[in-house]
Amino acid sequence: xxxxxxxxxxxxxxxxxxxxxxxxxxxxxxxxxxxxxxxxxxxxxxxxxxxxxxxxxxxxxxxxxxxxxxxxxxxxxxxxxxxxxxxxxxxxxxxxxxxxxxxxxxxxxxxxxxxxxxxxxxxxxxxxxxxxxxxxxxxxxxxxxxxxxxxxxxxxxxxxxxxxxxxxxxxxxxxxxxxxxxxxxxxxxxxxxxxxxxxxxxxxxxxxxxxxxxxxxxxxxxxxxxxxxxxxxxxxxxxxxxxxxxxxxxxxxxxxxxxxxxxxxxxxxxxxxxxxxxxxxxxxxxxxxxxxxx
Ligand code: SF4
Numbered sequence: 001x002x003x004x005x006x007x008x009x010x011x012x013x014x015x016x017x018x019x020x021x022x023x024x025x026x027x028x029x030x031x032x033x034x035x036x037x038x039x040x041x042x043x044x045x046x047x048x049x050x051x052x053x054x055x056x057x058x059x060x061x062x063x064x065x066x067x068x069x070x071x072x073x074x075x076x077x078x079x080x081x082x083x084x085x086x087x088x089x090x091x092x093x094x095x096x097x098x099x100x101x102x103x104x105x106x107x108x109x110x111x112x113x114x115x116x117x118x119x120x121x122x123x124x125x126x127x128x129x130x131x132x133x134x135x136x137x138x139x140x141x142x143x144x145x146x147x148x149x150x151x152x153x154x155x156x157x158x159x160x161x162x163x164x165x166x167x168x169x170x171x172x173x174x175x176x177x178x179x180x181x182x183x184x185x186x187x188x189x190x191x192x193x194x195x196x197x198x199x200x201x202x203x204x205x206x207x208x209x210x211x212x213x214x215x216x217x218x219x220x221x222x223x224x225x226x227x228x229x230x231x232x233x234x235x236x237x238x239x240x241x242x243x244x245x246x247x248x249x250x251x252x253x254x255x256x257x258x259x260x261x262x263x264x265x266x267x268x269x270x271x272x273x274x275x276x277x278x279x280x281x282x283x284x285x286x287x288x289x290x291x292x293x294x
Contacts, residue, residue, distance in 0.1 A: 001089050004030060006057035009099075010067045010077065020111050020136060021279035023075025026064070028095045030055045032083040034115055035155040037228035038182050041082050043218040048082075054089045061098045068106040076134050076283070077103060080113030088155070090118060100125040109133035109286065113179060115140050115156035117165045126174050134283040137169050138210075140179040143188045144196035151232050152187065163204050170205030175282040177208030180262075182215035185243070186236060189213065189252040191261055198262070202269040208278045209271050213258050214251035217244070 011025050031054045032041065042051050057063065079085045085096040096112075100122055103110050110129055112119060119137065129135050139162045143149050146158045157165070170176045178201050183189045201209055217225060229236045244250040252258065266273045272281055 001093060002053070002055045003058040004055045006060070006063065008067060009057055009060060009064045010071075012071075017078075018275060020078060020138070020275070021076055021134075021283055022078030022111055023073070024071075024077045024108075025081060026077050026079040026085075026099065027082050028057060028060055028064075028079065028085055028099055029083045029087055029089070030057070033087055033089070033155055034084055034153060036115075036153045037232075038152065038184060038215050038221075038225055040216060040218070040221055042221040042224050044220040045218065046082070054083070054087045056089070056093055056095055060095050061102065064099055065102050065106075068102055068108065074106070074108050074133070076109035076111055076136075078111045078113070080138070084114050084116060084156075085112060086114045086116035086118040088116075088118075090116075097122050097125065100129065104129045104132075107132050109135060109283075111136040111138065113138040113140065115153060115162060117157045117161045120165050120168055123169060123172055123174070126169070127172055130174060132286075134286045136175050136177065136282045137166075138177045138179050139166050140181070141197055141201075142180070142182065142184070144193055144200060145188075148188060152184070152228075163200050166201070166206055167204035170207075175208070176204075176206050177210060177278065177282075178206055180209050181212035183211070183213045183252050183255075183258065184215050185250060185252045186239060187233065189254045189258060191254075191258065194258050194262055195265060198265045198269065198271065202271060207272060207281065209262075209266060209273055210275065210278065211259070211262055211273070213255035213262075214249060216248055217250055218248060222246070 031051050033052050033054050090096050126135050146160055149159045166176050226237045272278050
């Protein structure tokens with residue numbers, strides 16, 4: 001794996017962010033090899049060349065330790081926004097695990113977003129962190145169908161495997177959630193899919209589901225997505241072009257129906273769906289001086 005220079009790994013949000021209450025963002029790797037056809041990180045604005053090739057930050061753990069030591073305020077560190085912290089390379093590079101050990105040592109909280117079962121390996125550290133700080137594990141799940149997942153997220157763990165991982169992590173009393181996004185127009189935007197995911201999530205002890213009933217498309221990412229549509233869903237590109245042109249937000253034509261169904265089913269099963277409630281729930285009990293500072 002290629003190493004790249006990086007002065008910092010941790011960036012602070014100005015205030016307690018709306019995104020799952022993260023106070024800091026951690027990017028350990030650059031690029032991601034999970035191959036999701038809709039990945040936003042392929043967009044031109046991020047300027048990541050050869051996105052599918054994973055690169056690690058040189059001296060990552062030394063840099064991170066310096067940063068963790070020097071911050072005046074502790075808080076929750078989010079990882080998984082721009083690349084999956086459990087890329088296949090993490091199995092041998094151990095940089096995410098090393099980061100978690102440091103996060104435990106310096107008593108920060110952690111919120112991880114992934115599509116990989118590899119996170120199970122680090123359950124021991126997550127349990128330790130939860131003794132002093134908030135911990136949240138988010139799994140992105142877009143389809144209940146393993147066959148469809150293998151087309152739209154070809155190198156990630158299968159949906160069934162992701163559910164099994166959520167079951168194990170929830171059983172260890174770590175709060176878990178699902179990012180139900182993107183919901184791709186005319187691909188996974190069916191009522192059956194949404195209902196299946198909610199029911200399976202509930203059976204696995206998942207407490208939160210946060211949805212987006214559409215997909216966002218930007219320059220470069222759109223071209224890649226359309227190429228994959230041509231390959232796997234012939235004819236769909238034209239439908240997208242007619243419906244959305246070059247629009248950034250491409251909402252599913254079924255968004256209204258799906259959203260209603262989603263809220264009803266989650267309410268019935270007691271799954272939280274509002275960002276403020278999710279943050280309140282997984283951070284509750286840790287409202288000490290550290291978190292209040294934000
Ligand atoms: S796992 Fe996330 S970062 Fe990686 S390709 Fe898929 S959407 Fe992109």
